[in-house]
Amino acid sequence: MAASVEVRAPLEHTDGTRSQVQRWLKAPGDPVGANEPLLELETDKVTVEIAAPVGGTLQEIVKPEESEVSPGELLAIIVPLEVSPEGDAIADAGAAATPAPAQAGGAPAQGAPLRGAAGASPSPAVRRLLAERGLTAAQVRGSGSGGRITIDDVLAASASGDGQPAPATMPPAPAVAPAALAGDAPPTAGTRREPHSAMRRRIAERMVESVRVAPHVTTMFEVDLGAVLAHRARHQAQFAREGIPLTLTAYFLAACVPAIRAVPEVNSRWTDEALELHNAIHIGVATALAERGLVVPVVRDVQALDLRGIARALGDVVARARADTLAPADVRGGTFTISNHGVSGSLVAAPIIINQPQSAILGVGRVEKRAVVVTEDGVDRVVVRPRCYVTLTIDHRVMDGQRANRFLEVLVHELQQVSN
Secondary structure, rough: OOOOOEOOOOOOOOOOEEEEEEEEEOOOOOEEEEOEEEEEEEOOOOEEEEEEOOOEEEEEEOOOOEEOOOOOOOOEEEEEEEEOOOOOOOOOOOOOOOOOOOHHHOOOOOOOOOOOOOOOOOOHHHHHHEEEEEEEHOOOOOOHHHOOOOHHHHHHHHOOOOOOOOOOOOOOOOOOOOOOOOOOOOOOOOOOOOOHHHHHHHHHHHHHHHHHOOOOEEEEEEEEHHHHHHHHHHHHHHHHOOOOOOOOOHHHHHHHHHHHOOOOOHHHHEEOOOOEEEEOOOOOOEEEEOOOOOEEOOOOOOOOOOHHHHHHHHHHHHHHHHOOOOOOOHHHHHOEEEEEEEHHHOOOOOOOOOOOOOOOOEEOOOOOOEEEEEEOOOEEEEEEEEEEEEEEEEEOOOOOOOHHHHHHHHHHHHOOOOOO
């Protein structure tokens, strides 16, 4: 009998990240291929697929759906295939699990991965969106690599009405949860209950914990982005020809480097014994995922990159965040964070909750034309300039307001002096 093989949660989930089993793609007794996805793990940061390390039979699921999982914890047991002397794979007679019954109408067993017409399995985010919009993978034409369905494909099919309602093999979720949780009041007439996703629960826990452990203080400056917009207008087309999106956020990342050098406490971590000041500058960029929450992919070693390198790295991680293809390593190790909340129309957000265990977070508001007074040759006059508010929310244990103001002073100076 072949020795069983354990499937364990990845060890690289660090920095306090916890996981939850979101969905099993196989049932006990199902055959599995080597490197075939077995389950989805969802954290407060990303959703990752865990693949089978060997081919064989899924003998036991140790952690059912919605179970909390720690790094390295046992998830399942696989009985691998044995190989005959002739080199043929044979099933292990000891894997005596009962296969999951087929559903009526020839539908795949519950948990089987959805596949589009091109045969490419959609990402976890796409599968969730398909279910929310009442569509099946076969009803959506994929525009991604190898015909893979993207989030934009699902949204386009839903908006155009090209997709038809999903077949009745999977009934829609009830508008009201069938029973209230113990201790919860039942929903009143005209209300409905939407269970929290694992991502939303983790975000809530981290926000409450951050406010509990760190006294938050926010300072605000205003910056004129005329020089940045002029520089972007001159170089955006060339960057685009190289496949690099030149966004305003890239300029803010670049300006953070001299500002952090002037105030290194911004790029630090508080401990009870000492303040840990980081030499490398790894900046997380808060990225909204439509209605699914928020992730913070990290642009690493920003201090070693020029504007082109920053824009390229930023475009890569943001694109993968929105396609739900981030790896756990992409959201680890940030030392500072930027929240560009202005992209959704916000002028000011304060305080923005600090991403623990960091010491500060930069907020960038919406860019708009404003009438301002300028003095030239001793004469005041009113001009219209593109401006926005920037905020720095700090852990008041780490630094005082004067240091936060100094950071923003340098940041604003750098942005207003962009040239060439």
